[in-house]
Amino acid sequence: MDVHEVVEETLAKLGKTDGVWISTFSAAQLHARADEIDPSLPLAGLTFGVKDNIDVAGLPTTAACPGFGYSPERTAPVVQRLLDAGAIAVGKTNLDQFATGLTGARSPYGTPQSVFGGGLISGGSSSGSAVAVADGTVGFALGTDTAGSGRVPAALNGIVGLKPTRGLLSTLGVVPACRSLDCVSIFAPDLGTAGRVMRTASGHVAGDPWSRTGQRPLILDPRVAVPASLDFFGDAGQEKAFARFGGDLKVDIGPLLEAGDLLYRGPWVAERLADLGEFLEAHPDAVLPITRDILRTGYGFSAADAFRAQHRLQELKLAADEIWQTADVLVLPTIGTTYTHAEIAADPIGRNLDLGRYTQFANLLNMAAVTVPHGFTHDGRPASLTLFGPAFSDETLRHHARSLTGGDVMTIAVVGLHLSGQPRNGELLERGATLIGAARTAPSYRLYVLPSGAPGLVRVAAGGAAIDVELWQLPASGVGGFLTGIKAPLGLGRVAMQDGTEVTGFLCEEYAVAGALDITASGGWRNHRMGGANS
Structure with missing residues (x-):
């Protein structure tokens, strides 16, 4: 360059x-x-x-x-x-x-x-x-x-x-x-x-x-x-x-x-x-x-x-x-x-x-x-x-x-544009990430479409649902570069999974979903894009 x-x-x-x-x-x-x-x-x-x-x-x-x-x-x-x-x-x-x-x-x-x-x-x-x-x-x-x-x-x-x-x-x-x-x-x-x-x-x-x-x-x-x-x-x-x-x-x-x-x-x-x-x-x-x-x-x-x-x-x-x-x-x-x-x-x-x-x-x-x-x-x-x-x-x-830094990986839950086949999935692939598989969050979240067109996952105290995600393993050496592409109001935080574990995943700040389209009933971003409930 x-x-x-x-x-x-x-x-x-x-x-x-x-x-x-x-x-x-x-x-x-x-x-x-x-x-x-x-x-x-x-x-x-x-x-x-x-x-x-x-x-x-x-x-x-x-x-x-x-x-x-x-x-x-x-x-x-x-x-x-x-x-x-x-x-x-x-x-x-x-x-x-x-x-x-x-x-x-x-x-x-x-x-x-x-x-x-x-x-x-x-x-x-x-x-x-x-x-x-x-x-x-x-x-x-x-x-x-x-x-x-x-x-x-x-x-x-x-x-x-x-x-x-x-x-x-x-x-x-x-x-x-x-x-x-x-x-x-x-x-x-x-x-x-x-x-x-x-x-x-x-x-x-x-x-x-x-x-x-x-x-x-x-x-x-x-x-x-x-x-x-x-x-x-x-x-x-x-x-x-x-x-x-x-x-x-x-x-x-x-x-x-x-x-x-x-x-x-x-x-x-x-x-x-x-x-x-x-x-x-x-x-x-x-x-x-x-x-x-x-x-x-x-x-x-x-x-x-x-x-x-x-x-x-x-x-x-x-x-x-x-x-x-x-x-x-x-x-x-x-x-x-x-x-x-x-x-x-x-x-x-x-x-x-x-x-x-x-x-x-x-x-x-x-x-x-x-x-x-x-x-x-x-x-x-x-x-x-x-x-x-x-x-x-x-x-x-x-x-x-x-000799100690070759195999470290971070598991990341992605909910929208970084899903396989979605527009920003390449940001994971180019950093050597591999797909573990599909999973669901604990029933503690709501999913929105932000004004930018990106999804926003918000944890709520009540009235939440389980949301479909994908789990990816990202080499530690690629984490820093990946993080630079995440802009407010999105960020990485701890996401509770359906099996009781927690992983790092995409979350949205609550202020940003005021007036945004709530697509929680669709169950996930991919369902919403395919015309699922309330999408």
Whole structure:
């Protein structure tokens, strides 16, 4: 595809998903950039988004706090290397304010949800970057990852999240969260793209005191360990999904979890004040209340507390490193459970800690990590795995991750234009979907013809009926591209089936059926088209 066509395709998708972008370059600027690109460059014409705590000259850096915003004079080196390789920066993406949180629900610029719908959170703090990749707007995106911000959103949106060894990607030009732990991360639709971006962006940067280089030998057949015990917070679906991975070598991850607890319950919270404390005290009303409250907990720790925690962390590192005596790769679920926006609102602090349970120890313990999709739960929620290794084992992790991502599929219930033989069925076929067969919903739905001519399936509390659907299996690699074709008021959500199960399927927002033709009595779209009852 011509670079200008790529730009036009990106522009057509911008703004289609709420709460993803904070600022973008204009169409004229993007096309001017396309004119400059040498097609022989390694990332020529590949579009990308940049989390809005990373500097890009020509766009403001806000860290999701308008009162903090500034206009950077220079582009961060990690971004500049991608530009020099021919990639096109589209704009700045949304985040949990000051990269404080794992939910994606802490920003004045809107609250994106997971591309899988159902009210699921997008995850954070790199919320916009993950969704921009998952919905197909850009070819990849940069995030940051201090406690899991480059992995939790990847898990909740069914994409790859790469958290390199700290320092391989420069953090110069990044608004600090915890400066000693911060890491630039990469979101991509597949491991191949993530690897290309990583190879292009990595390398020592003069003037960055945290920049470092190194590489362990690639292990083609690594020894793989899994935890001896895990907590899924009562989520049987995620527990069963992880059980599909198996694994015979069991290790104790207690030291890892204790180290992770130090990040938000220990003095590393105070490190955030080293860079943000002056702004916080000078402009307290510019900061969201929940962000302000979290940052201010840092004042409760003394210098002695910080040293005690460092001493304990050193002991935990020694215990954690014992894992690498018997294993080369450790595999965990990225998150133990998923949450909806309503569930996060009910307990924003406690459930944020749940989301970070299996991610927040990595940077404290000097680990590399790669998150990959791992299919779906029985009710259609995304599941994922994260592979951990010691520092500089990045290549081994990516290599082994490729062997884990070949067979993941998502079951989707289609009700109308995506049925076999209908006008949009090709969107499934071209992404490798296969037909499982016909099915019926639970008697809890009504079916309408929307003004656009498309069907709209709405779940109702009373007066519903069973509606004919088809079940299709879509490879996980094709989900993101498929989702980009779904426009409001339609979306994907959980559809109850006649046999008592739930699958992901097409649903319509209730407001859109006011005055629409009700064709529920026909029993389904195909019957309606063939002249069934009330059609």
